[in-house]
Amino acid sequence: MHDADCTGAPLSWLVLEQYHLGELKPSRRDQVEGHLRDCGPCREAIETIVQDPMVLPPLPSADVRERLFDVNLLPFRFGFAAVMAGFLILLAIRLWPGSLSSPSWPPAVMGYKGGELAVFLVRERNGDIRHAPTGYLDGDRFRLHVTCPPGDRPLDVVVYQGDGAYFPLNVAEISCTNRAAIPGAFQLSGLETVHVCVMVDHIPPRETVAAGPSMLPDAAVCASLKPLK
Amino acid sequence: MDIYQRYGPALMRKCIRMLGSVQDAEDIVQGLFVDLLRKQKSDVDLPYLYRAVTNRSLNHVRDRHRRAALLQRESGGQDWISRVDEAPVSRDLLLKLIQVLDGKSREILVYRFFDDMTQEEISELTGYSRKTVGKKLDRIRSRAEALLRDERCIAPEGGADARR
Numbered sequence: 001m002h003d004a005d006c007t008g009a010p011l012s013w014l015v016l017e018q019y020h021l022g023e024l025k026p027s028r029r030d031q032v033e034g035h036l037r038d039c040g041p042c043r044e045a046i047e048t049i050v051q052d053p054m055v056l057p058p059l060p061s062a063d064v065r066e067r068l069f070d071v072n073l074l075p076f077r078f079g080f081a082a083v084m085a086g087f088l089i090l091l092a093i094r095l096w097p098g099s100l101s102s103p104s105w106p107p108a109v110m111g112y113k114g115g116e117l118a119v120f121l122v123r124e125r126n127g128d129i130r131h132a133p134t135g136y137l138d139g140d141r142f143r144l145h146v147t148c149p150p151g152d153r154p155l156d157v158v159v160y161q162g163d164g165a166y167f168p169l170n171v172a173e174i175s176c177t178n179r180a181a182i183p184g185a186f187q188l189s190g191l192e193t194v195h196v197c198v199m200v201d202h203i204p205p206r207e208t209v210a211a212g213p214s215m216l217p218d219a220a221v222c223a224s225l226k227p228l229k
Numbered sequence: 230m231d232i233y234q235r236y237g238p239a240l241m242r243k244c245i246r247m248l249g250s251v252q253d254a255e256d257i258v259q260g261l262f263v264d265l266l267r268k269q270k271s272d273v274d275l276p277y278l279y280r281a282v283t284n285r286s287l288n289h290v291r292d293r294h295r296r297a298a299l300l301q302r303e304s305g306g307q308d309w310i311s312r313v314d315e316a317p318v319s320r321d322l323l324l325k326l327i328q329v330l331d332g333k334s335r336e337i338l339v340y341r342f343f344d345d346m347t348q349e350e351i352s353e354l355t356g357y358s359r360k361t362v363g364k365k366l367d368r369i370r371s372r373a374e375a376l377l378r379d380e381r382c383i384a385p386e387g388g389a390d391a392r393r
Contacts, residue, residue: 012346013246014279014354017239023275054238057255059262129234178252 011042020049055122058131106222115149119198119221135228138189148176148200156203160195165210197222233262240282247343257285283339334365
């Protein structure tokens with residue numbers, strides 16, 4: 001793919017990845033660096049690796065998956081199911097309109113246009129990646145993934161903190177799919193709970209949304225983060 | 230799992246190049262590492278993992294139901310181009326080629342046209358002789374040219390086919 005006008009044989013993606021990881025033997029590494037000095041397309045290719053904001057989803061635990069279907073754990077399965085049912089009932093009471101503690105913030109996941117609208121936060125702190133974080137420290141970097149019905153859709157992100165609101169990312173549109181990564185990242189700091197809200201399809205003017213969460217459109221999902229100090 | 234964090238991004242980029250879908254790439258890469266975890270196998274390197282995801286991706290492509298969705302997804306545009314002897318070849322065409330090639334050829338096609346490997350690199354990675362790799366690549370080129378010819382032979386509705 002990057003062999004157009006390449007100087008000699010292009011460096012393969014495997015070699016570029018190994019070079020990026022520092023896994024090439026010194027002699028091979030020197031060859032690669034010599035090639036990169038002279039070859040624009042290959043330099044662009046390594047740049048795409050270096051700049052790629054790839055965030056890995058959490059690895060499912062094979063052990064947990066197997067245990068849930070272990071026949072010998074039958075009594076525990078029923079107990080687990082009872083606990084889950086109780087949790088779901090409590091959650092329904094919590095979210096039911098008019099309940100004593102109904103939230104004023106949109107949920108992180110909702111049904112939308114026959115599919116799902118969901119927001120997922122990913123936190124990066126000193127190289128450590130954490131999915132679905134619930135808190136932040138000053139300087140933590142965050143990225144967003146969103147699940148929305150397939151298609152190109154307008155999108156915007158607003159962060160509410162204290163009495164204020166700001167728009168950390170300049171994203172006008174996204175190709176929706178399962179856990180589509182929203183380009184860009186942002187940092188958080190402060191001592192107040194932060195609500196990160198993603199709006200899809202109908203996007204009100206920023207001045208309107210900045211007035212407060214009551215101005216968020218129906219197609220908005222929010223994830224909250226508490227300060228950890 | 231440290232090797233997941235270390236090698237996962239490289240494998241994701243490879244699968245996305247081939248399949249054009251982040252979700253499919255996630256399924257394949259995660260599936261591989263879950264299996265490695267289950268087998269308690271951690272003494273692996275990137276070339277080994279590259280080969281493993283190649284084979285899983287090929288199985289994924291060959292699944293009939295997924296193939297139809299893939300081709301439907303890809304038929305709209307050519308946002309990714311590789312080259313077969315300077316003739317631009319879309320991912321769509323390469324995926325069609327995968328359906329008609331034998332096992333070794335499919336693997337070699339992926340390494341040559343999705344991963345930009347030289348014949349020497351392919352030989353070193355797969356263990357196939359350099360001669361085998363060269364012959365398979367010639368076969369791939371012939372099949373690609375035949376498929377391209379077939380696509381160009383489809384006459385527009387109401388028009389005359391000059392070849393008849």
